[in-house]
Amino acid sequence: MSIHVINHPLIQHKIGLMRAADISTKDFRELANELGNLLTYEATQDLELETAEIDGWNNTPIQVQRLKGKKITIVPILRAGLGMMDGVLQLIPSAKVSVVGLYRDEETLEPVPYYEKFAGNIDERMALVIDPMLATGGSMVATLDMLKKHGCKEIRILVLVAAPEGVERVLKAHPDVTIYAAALDDRLNEHGYILPGLGDAGDKIFGTK
Ligand SMILES: O=P(O)(O)OC[C@H]1O[C@H](OP(=O)(O)OP(=O)(O)O)[C@H](O)[C@@H]1O
Ligand SMILES: O=c1cc[nH]c(=O)[nH]1
Numbered sequence: 254m255s256i257h258v259i260n261h262p263l264i265q266h267k268i269g270l271m272r273a274a275d276i277s278t279k280d281f282r283e284l285a286n287e288l289g290n291l292l293t294y295e296a297t298q299d300l301e302l303e304t305a306e307i308d309g310w311n312n313t314p315i316q317v318q319r320l321k322g323k324k325i326t327i328v329p330i331l332r333a334g335l336g337m338m339d340g341v342l343q344l345i346p347s348a349k350v351s352v353v354g355l356y357r358d359e360e361t362l363e364p365v366p367y368y369e370k371f372a373g374n375i376d377e378r379m380a381l382v383i384d385p386m387l388a389t390g391g392s393m394v395a396t397l398d399m400l401k402k403h404g405c406k407e408i409r410i411l412v413l414v415a416a417p418e419g420v421e422r423v424l425k426a427h428p429d430v431t432i433y434a435a436a437l438d439d440r441l442n443e444h445g446y447i448l449p450g451l452g453d454a455g456d457k458i459f460g461t462k
């Protein structure tokens with residue numbers, strides 16, 4: 254469908270903090286989760302509601318609104334997607350979690366799949382795919398291919414930083430998805446890293462460099 258870059262001041266402030274060269278693992282992790290949380294709030298603004306009747310505090314039946322349909326599934330792309338998951342789950346605590354494991358081959362930049370485990374009845378659930386980085390778009394397109402192969406029909410993507418090349422590739426292959434991003438950056442460098450970007454998000458979240 255499209256990309257929404259969320260220009261909320263808190264989001265812009267926090268993504269700016271994440272770009273600092275000397276950021277600690279602790280701060281990077283905290284900010285990735287906080288942004289996951291804020292992007293979830295933005296991406297769920299139009300979820301469908303239904304009316305339900307419950308017993309109110311004084312034993313009188315009252316009508317309340319609740320989310321309609323089957324529970325959402327959150328889809329973190331390993332590893333780095335896990336770095337946003339706690340923040341997303343804070344707002345959607347009963348979501349089902351589907352996991353996709355992919356890494357980018359450093360030479361070809363193509364995704365190499367190594368794991369997948371999807372929630373049951375995924376064909377009836379909205380999927381929120383989370384990954385801090387959308388670079389060439391290869392990992393995201395592979396994830397969307399997997400989800401659709403399992404019947405998933407409604408997919409929204411939450412990323413911290415997107416590159417124009419990746420956005421174009423995703424929306425060309427899957428024009429029905431919507432991307433929510435904290436930032437749309439300038440370009441990719443010759444190694445497929447986003448500029449100005451965040452560096453290697455997986456390494457920063459897991460403290461592996
Ligand atoms: O758009 P692309 O060019 O596919 O690149 C983006 C992917 O690269 C990173 O993962 P990485 O392969 O470094 O794996 P990791 O999360 O295990 O570190 C990132 O978290 C995305 O999944
Ligand atoms: O800039 C990038 C590109 C891919 N993966 C990352 O972690 N960062």
Ligand SMILES: [Mg+2]
Binds near residue numbers: 333453454455456
């Ligand atoms: Mg990585």
